[in-house]
Amino acid sequence: MCKRFFSASAPIVKKKRGKMPELPEVETIVQGLKPKLAQQKIRQLRIYDSKIERMLVGEYLSGRRIINIRRRGKYIVFELNGDLDLIVHLRMSGGLLYQQNEPQSIRWVRAVMKLDDGFLIFQDRRRLGVMELSHSRSLDLRLGMEPLSSDFNSDYLRQKLAGSKRPIKVFLMDQTIVAGIGNIYAQEILFVAGVHPQREARSLNNNEIRKLVKATKSILAMAIKHQGTTVSDFQNADASEGNFQNFLKVYGRNNKPCLVCGTVIRKIKLQGRTTYFCEKCQK
Ligand SMILES: [Zn+2]
CATH class of the missing domain: 1.10.8.50 (Helicase, Ruva Protein; domain 3)
Incomplete structure (x- = not known):
């Protein structure tokens, strides 16, 4: 029911050749989301995609506060209270959209985060994106140096x-x-x-x-x-x-x-x- 509900109108995401967002694009998304989401409490995460359902349990997020949003490599990291990170990788066609009102007609919605104020929508036409829960700093074990840090020399x-x-x-x-x-x-x-x-x-x-x-x-x-x-x-x-x-x-x-x-x-x-x-x- 929910999928039909969300696929009613024209696509928001433009359909062009698939190219993965890299550091500057992900950084831009993070800077855009930060003022809107920091310190907000997650009321509910609704998942509309079985693939994401296998990666995380929405109930773990309910009631947690978003302490900070940052970028690590091409990942978007939502730092939550309780030493937990929600990690998002957009891959080829993923997108995060914040809006004040409950989403009514957006295509390719994979998950919707209901916040104290507004909604964060995860869209992904090709369903290659990743949304997973992890413990803080676990990305550092997988990833190399940040190129804009002084350690990259x-x-x-x-x-x-x-x-x-x-x-x-x-x-x-x-x-x-x-x-x-x-x-x-x-x-x-x-x-x-x-x-x-x-x-x-x-x-x-x-x-x-x-x-x-x-x-x-x-x-x-x-x-x-x-x-x-x-x-x-x-x-x-x-x-x-x-x-x-x-x-x-x-x-x-x-x-x-x-x-x-x-x-x-x-x-x-x-x-x-x-x-x-x-x-x-x-x-
Ligand atoms: Zn030349």
Whole structure:
């Protein structure tokens, strides 16, 4: 009954090619939700998806207070009282939407959190998103360094790169090394750093490692400033969209001239993911 109830009207989430939100998009969502949800008490979590039902029991959340909302890698962490975290990963098509009134006609609703004031709605067209309960800090065991923290620096990266034969792009997307970088930002970072995406990770010299760290921090910070990149189902908590796609230097620019040198941007497949680069600027 509930599913029919929620699937009556036009979709809120735009249907474009599936791209997973990365650090800047998730950070934008967290910043949008924080003022609305912090210190609110959860009255009830209604789950409309058997997959989520297998991941968590809604009753555990009733009566708990949301102490804080933060991002860790590509995860959204709701810190609850009683040393418990509700962890959400949006994957390809998930979205979190806050609204004052009880949801009446929203498609692809997987769960609705009833709060003291308003409702938080978890939408997910492709049902790949994750919503699970966990104990505080458990994500730290699974994830690598936060790229915008001072701990992510040349020394750390040099130590991790040593001995790795993996292509540097694949290495940058490894969440156990650095958390939050995905397919789009890895390409932008490597372009700005002047490093070819296929280079063996261990082959980078000190100067290139320094450039890579610097590019990582500047690209991600700038993308956060522009509220992320909109090329997918991503939207912010208030259904607005980011605009960093207007600043992308290499991603998606196949056969277009490089913005730096004019050479035609090429694309290759790297571990199944389309990867754009300039063969003149990136060595
Ligand atoms: Zn170029």
